[in-house]
Structure formats: C-alpha cells, structure tokens
Amino acid sequence: MSEIMAGPGTEPQQRLLAAGVRPTVARIGVLQILETEAPRRLTMDTVFHHLLDQGLGLKHATVYRALRMLVDHGLLSREWRNGISGAKALYGLMTPDAGSCGVEIRCKECGHAVNINDISLHEQLRSLVRDGGLELAAQPMTILGRCIRCEQCSSSTSLPQSR
Numbered sequence: 777m778s779e780i781m782a783g784p785g786t787e788p789q790q791r792l793l794a795a796g797v798r799p800t801v802a803r804i805g806v807l808q809i810l811e812t813e814a815p816r817r818l819t820m821d822t823v824f825h826h827l828l829d830q831g832l833g834l835k836h837a838t839v840y841r842a843l844r845m846l847v848d849h850g851l852l853s854r855e856w857r858n859g860i861s862g863a864k865a866l867y868g869l870m871t872p873d874a875g876s877c878g879v880e881i882r883c884k885e886c887g888h889a890v891n892i893n894d895i896s897l898h899e900q901l902r903s904l905v906r907d908g909g910l911e912l913a914a915q916p917m918t919i920l921g922r923c924i925r926c927e928q929c930s931s932s933t934s935l936p937q938s939r
C-alpha cells in the first residue's frame with residue numbers, strides 16, 4: 777500500500793484522528809480529494825476515479841464506506857441532487873465553519889438528541905449573536921428541550937386526567 781504523506785496545515789490524518797476516525801488510506805484519500813476540489817461537490821464515482829488516478833485502486837464499496845464514515849463524523853457533508861436517474865449523492869468538504877453549524881436539540885430528561893445541520897440557520901444565528909456582541913463557540917450548540925415521550929410521561933403524572 778502506498779503511503780500518503782500528510783501535508784502541512786489541515787492534515788487529513790490529523791482531522792480524521794480529531795474526529796475519532798482511524799485514518800485509513802481510503803479515508804485519507806477521500807478527504808484529500810475533496811479538500812483539493814472544495815468547494816466543489818463530487819459524486820462517489822468522481823471520487824472513485826480521482827482515487828484511481830492517484831494509483832489507489834480501491835473497491836467501490838470501500839470508497840462508499842469511507843465517504844459515509846466521514847459524513848457520519850461530520851468531516852464531509854452530503855446533499856442529494858435529483859437527476860433523471862434518480863437522486864444522486866454529492867459529497868463535499870465540511871469546512872471548519874460549516875463543521876460547527878450543528879445545532880443539537882437535546883431532551884433534558886432522557887438525553888435523546890436530534891442534530892440539525894443547517895448552514896443557513898447557523899449563519900443566521902451567528903449574525904444575530906454577533907449583533908449582541910458575541911461569537912458562537914466552535915462547537916455544536918445545544919438547545920435543551922423535552923422529547924415527546926418524556927412530555928407525555930410527565931403530563932400523565934402531573935396532570936391527573938379526568939376519568
């Protein structure tokens with residue numbers, strides 16, 4: 777296997793490790809390609825062929841798994857584009873800015889959480905917060921709430937039903 781040397785600056789290897797992902801050749805390769813191509817978004821096939829060009833003859837399944845893994849860990853973003861042959865996934869780099877655009881809504885009772893990754897929402901929040909003289913911390917924001925299940929539990933105990 778050929779060793780891919782990590783370049784200076786935003787070393788893909790470091791970014792993988794920081795995200796808790798074991799840096800494999802496929803994952804480093806995928807990340808490097810999308811870094812080079814950013815802000816363009818690529819389909820899996822394009823990524824696959826870039827890897828081939830670099831002499832990395834990886835299996836489709838390996839590339840697909842690497843892409844999914846990186847999306848799951850917030851290093852890449854995926855969007856769906858509708859085409860004639862159905863929806864196609866486009867993969868792009870999650871910029872450090874966009875990476876912190878997560879808003880987590882967490883149930884304060886049971887910890888059940890929903891993550892919302894919406895860059896425009898984040899931008900809007902950021903400009904609102906800036907108006908107030910603050911800067912958003914570079915981590916997902918957490919909004920505390922209560923999930924439907926906990927809501928139902930508490931309403932059935934605290935509010936006696938008329939029977």
Ligand SMILES: [Zn+2]
Pocket residue numbers: 883884885886887888922923924925926927
């Ligand atoms: Zn809950």
